[in-house]
Amino acid sequence: MSQTVRIQNIAQHVGQTIIIKGWLYAKTGKGRLQFLQIRDGSGIVQGVMFKPNLPKEVFDAGKRLSQESSIIVTGTVKEDKRAKGIPKGYELDITDLKIVQVAEDYPITPKEHGIEFLMDNRHLWIRSRKQWAILRVRAVVMQSLRQWLHEHGYLEMSTPIFTPSVGEGTTTLFKTDYFGEPIYLAQTGQLYNEANIFSFGKVYCFGPTFRAEKSKTRRHMTEFWMLEPETAYQDLDGLMEMIEQIVSYTVAQCLERCQDELEILERDLTKLKQITLPFPRISYDEALEKLADIRNNIQDHELKKLLEIEWGSDFGSPHETELTKLYDKPVFVYGYPSQCTAFYMEPWDDRPEVSKSIDLLAPEGYGEIVGGSERISDPELLLERIRHDNLPEEAFKWYIELRKFGSVPHSGFGLGLGRTVAWICGVRHVRETNPYPRTLGRVYP
RNA sequence: UCCUCAGUAGCUCAAUGGUAGAGCAAGCGGCUGUUAACCGCUAGGUUAUUGGUUCAAAUCCAUUCUGGGGAGCCA
Structure with a gap:
């Protein structure tokens, strides 16, 4: 036999x-x-x-x-x-x-197909070479991220998906019914991880998050996986070091373990081999100067208009795309204006109008894959920010309480899995990085 | 929510006001080195919906639906 x-x-x-x-x-x-x-x-x-x-x-x-x-x-x-x-x-x-x-007539023939047809047949499309390769890379990315965290003393914590209306207050939540009471699908596990660090020091959660934004672009899904580590006694510099390490480790793991997959995807490996330490870091203010330079050297009036920005506004994706074109590696942008960042972010020392926040922008036009910050550790300041943003004080009672029993500087970030996999694989749309993506107007199959 | 593009055979597309067509897939036959093979034959249609203009509509106009891309927002 x-x-x-x-x-x-x-x-x-x-x-x-x-x-x-x-x-x-x-x-x-x-x-x-x-x-x-x-x-x-x-x-x-x-x-x-x-x-x-x-x-x-x-x-x-x-x-x-x-x-x-x-x-x-x-x-x-x-x-x-x-x-x-x-x-x-x-x-x-x-x-x-x-x-x-003997299989019945198989709908996905080895010919060209439109995206609507392929998405309707997603349950079969995942058998195709490219989709197979992408989802295998996704699994390696997930495993590598966990591996790095495990090796650096992080514990995986499960944070709830059913949450009361506590969130960042900015994005739209999916509302559902919890025995007659309204409840929302989590858009982040961060606040719970901020509680978890006081028990475990270094934690992360890794799971689906939900945003009811009506975003119809190649970077958006309504349900997407996010990795969210949180670390006690870690400042903003420590946060950036951690992010560049885990990201470069993950890329290196993919280069080592996914050679066949990346070849199927016709990925330019020289681009990935450049992802080495350290990653460039620029401040929000420097980014604005660079954007002004770019705008001055551009003929295209439409793009020129899209790139207009004043101090205090967050970057749109056209800004991110132009900025990342300046680098071969992911680039950190730090110190965003407090007015465009979340309430819980620690203000810059001697510059309260700026927060200790960072984004990591992936090269080749992939844009933001990580967002993070140092969190406010002072209970009074936190309460002030919650009131300033008109957030429900009672709902944050437990969150403020964390700052009363041994508060410490701490920081964390969220890494978008789909966007990271899309970048590593060189695929244009995040929906192909998820086995069964949920996008605006599609929940089948 | 706004801007923009599209919807014709199972799939990808053509037909620009005058008889709806091709390639692939499917079925039958042929072939010893294929890689989206090739050759011959067969079958395959309520042109997304509803209404209008016209002697005549896939084609022009309006409506609705569905989907793609993008803005805003974000990972």
């Missing part, structure tokens, strides 16, 4: 007769010679059926197989430099083929 092998390990079985359990990805034939592209979830290998090598009924059945039929194939592994599978260089001489199910 031959051994069942996963395609990713096929190199260890050259010359052996093995079994592969999988699906027919594609097929092309030339009479008595048939080529089957077989995938098993871990890779793709080309199986060759030569009529004289198989029982007639097996060959004929194989020749008639439809795309995505499930099959169990027996064959001999051959090395062949020209073979284009994943991994490259191996081929299977088929000696037997058992059909588990």
Whole structure:
């Protein structure tokens, strides 16, 4: 009885007769010679059926197989430099083929398709090479982020998804019913992690967050995964060091472990290899100067108008895009005006109109992938900010209380998983980085 | 919420006021090195909806719906 092998390990079985359990990805034939592209979830290998090598009924059945039929194939592994599978260089001489199910007409043919059609068939589209590669990179990114945090003493904490209306107060929340009472889907776990650090010192949460913004762009989903570490006794400089370390580590892990995937995605690896320490840091004020320079050297009137900005306003995505074009690495922008940042951010020493906030902007036009800040540690100042923003004081009672029992400087950030994966993979739209993306107007499948 | 583009065969598209068509997919046949193979044949249509203009509408006008891209906001 031959051994069942996963395609990713096929190199260890050259010359052996093995079994592969999988699906027919594609097929092309030339009479008595048939080529089957077989995938098993871990890779793709080309199986060759030569009529004289198989029982007639097996060959004929194989020749008639439809795309995505499930099959169990027996064959001999051959090395062949020209073979284009994943991994490259191996081929299977088929000696037997058992059909588990003949698939019905498969809608996603190896041709061009529109995005609406592909999204309607997302449950099938994830089988396609590029989508398969992106979602594998996503899994490696998730694992690498957790690995870095684990190695640096962070504990993963679960923060609630059902939350009272406590949030940053800025973005729109999804409202639902909790036994007759209104309740909201979490847009962040940060406030709970600020409580958690007083018990554990270093924590993070990693899960879905929800924003009811009517944003219809390639950077937005209504449900997206966010990594949110929070660290006691960490100032803004410490925060930036942590972010550049975890981001560069994650990119390095992808380069090491996802070579086949990044090749499928035709990712320019030289761009990723440049993601090394340290990342450039510019202040909000310096960013405004750079934007003014850019604007002065631009002919396009429409873009020129889009890039207009006054001190005190947050950057729009056109500003971010232009700024990131100046660098080969992700760039930190720190010290945003307090008026455009959240209530809980610590003011700059001697400059209260500026907050100890940072964004990390990814290169190649991918824009903001991380937002973070040092948090206010003084209970009086926090209360003042809550009142200033007209937030419900009672709801923040517990949050203010954290600053009364051993308050310490602390900081944290949120990293958008989809945007980070999109950048690493070089895919344009975040929806392809999520197995079942929820976007404005789409919740199927 | 605003701006903008689109909707024709299962899919991708063509037909610009005058008989709705091609490629791929599907079915049948052929082929020993294919990689989106190739060749021949077969079948496939309420042109998103509703109304209007016209001798005549996929085409022009209006409406509604659905989707794409973007702004604002954000990860």
